[in-house]
Amino acid sequence: MGLNPALRIPNAALSRREMLTRSGVGMGLLGLTQLMGNAGLLAADELNPLAPKKPHFAAKAKRVIHIFANGGPSQVDTFDPKPALDKYAGKSLPATNLRTERRTGAAFPSPFKFKKYGKSGLEVSELFAHTAQHADDICVIRSMHADVPNHEPSFLLMNCGEPRQIRPSMGSWVTYGLGTENQNLPGFVAMCPGGYPLQENQNWQSGFLPGVFQGTYVDSRHTDVEKLVEFVKNKAVAKADQRKQLDLLAKLNRMHQGARPNDPQLEARIQSFELASRMQVEASDAFDITKESKQTLEAYGNSEQARSLLMARRLIERGVRFVQVSHGPVQPWDSHDDLEKEHRRLAGQVDRAIAALIADLKRLGLFEETLILWGGEFGRTPVVELPTPGSNAGKINGRDHNHWGFSVWLAGGGVKGGQAVGATDEFGFKAVEKPVHVHDLHATMLHLLGFDHEKFTYRYAGRDFRLTDVHGKVVKDVLA
Numbered sequence: 001m002g003l004n005p006a007l008r009i010p011n012a013a014l015s016r017r018e019m020l021t022r023s024g025v026g027m028g029l030l031g032l033t034q035l036m037g038n039a040g041l042l043a044a045d046e047l048n049p050l051a052p053k054k055p056h057f058a059a060k061a062k063r064v065i066h067i068f069a070n071g072g073p074s075q076v077d078t079f080d081p082k083p084a085l086d087k088y089a090g091k092s093l094p095a096t097n098l099r100t101e102r103r104t105g106a107a108f109p110s111p112f113k114f115k116k117y118g119k120s121g122l123e124v125s126e127l128f129a130h131t132a133q134h135a136d137d138i139c140v141i142r143s144m145h146a147d148v149p150n151h152e153p154s155f156l157l158m159n160c161g162e163p164r165q166i167r168p169s170m171g172s173w174v175t176y177g178l179g180t181e182n183q184n185l186p187g188f189v190a191m192c193p194g195g196y197p198l199q200e201n202q203n204w205q206s207g208f209l210p211g212v213f214q215g216t217y218v219d220s221r222h223t224d225v226e227k228l229v230e231f232v233k234n235k236a237v238a239k240a241d242q243r244k245q246l247d248l249l250a251k252l253n254r255m256h257q258g259a260r261p262n263d264p265q266l267e268a269r270i271q272s273f274e275l276a277s278r279m280q281v282e283a284s285d286a287f288d289i290t291k292e293s294k295q296t297l298e299a300y301g302n303s304e305q306a307r308s309l310l311m312a313r314r315l316i317e318r319g320v321r322f323v324q325v326s327h328g329p330v331q332p333w334d335s336h337d338d339l340e341k342e343h344r345r346l347a348g349q350v351d352r353a354i355a356a357l358i359a360d361l362k363r364l365g366l367f368e369e370t371l372i373l374w375g376g377e378f379g380r381t382p383v384v385e386l387p388t389p390g391s392n393a394g395k396i397n398g399r400d401h402n403h404w405g406f407s408v409w410l411a412g413g414g415v416k417g418g419q420a421v422g423a424t425d426e427f428g429f430k431a432v433e434k435p436v437h438v439h440d441l442h443a444t445m446l447h448l449l450g451f452d453h454e455k456f457t458y459r460y461a462g463r464d465f466r467l468t469d470v471h472g473k474v475v476k477d478v479l480a
Contacts (some may be wrong), residue, residue: 379406
């Protein structure tokens, strides 16, 4: 049997670390090919970790847009009507209020009207009247629940499947499993106009996965492409001269790599320079929404969220695998006071654009292959939050955090629209019918993308990790 190329020793002397790395990688790749061949994941001879890959089984969904309503929108004011709150307006609920982050009091009826939409008759608040025009395409999960009523761990649980430890984000897992369809753009883009959401880049971290799977952050408040993607254009060197520099750098890197075959970190570094070069042309085009028709621009609107969602559509249209669009810096949906005013303002910034996004995806033939998720990290209490120093300015017109029961919705690839799955109690406090944990949501999303979440793993520190940890079940009612 011939000697494995990974074990050949060049004339140059090897360090102890290099020898161990080569030996381990060389023999390990033999087993890796067998282990990962059936899963359709990264094979030993694939040098590009972002090359398109097949999932465990055929699936309709091929890409994801996560519209993250960071801060926690109120379920009883958006997608989970609770008329019983009107009966108890200003009074204590028959049952003791569940424990939340701050003190709460009497029932707080929704100031917004609900209406039935579409052939399905799905009830949606007036806040999302435009989105509701696509009610028959939307599956609302009204029985979501998380672990704690605090933003930081709940952000990480929703985005990474783990509230405390450093773990790869959803987008990182998806790009690890599927790669990306456009090698000239990042496989995973995270947008948030005006700055970072709470927990900052942990929301799109790659964790223990290779760094190439981490999300690329874009501040989508900017309208200038060069501000959207910093240093996307080299103003100091002509393109032809830059190409010569990159070719020389690539030659030197390959010579260096010749003595270090099968070093994934070195290969990733080499590829990063080439990707940056290719992005100079393609990124400028992908993020330039001025190329859209006047009719399309008017359909989305002119808010920062509208521009973000239009850019998201342009990115997935060009083969980007996962796009997350956060509403704004920190946690804008966190309405501890002035809820009626704030929720109306926030919904007004994004409702029209969501409707335009769905219509646009349908027009382009992308809707059935694109999985859309809307929702926050948790919901809000159906009872009013009592004055707390430093939190609600002494006002009694907002809602506290509520992880016991809240709503998200899914649409697009493989989702059965026109329905509500599960239910909270009659007041909207706690999930009581077909409760769905965040791990279950992740398991369902992975299933829609073609993965068995229990087999979709990555070995790290001697353990096989997965997005759903050791939990999760697929919510079959969501599936078309």
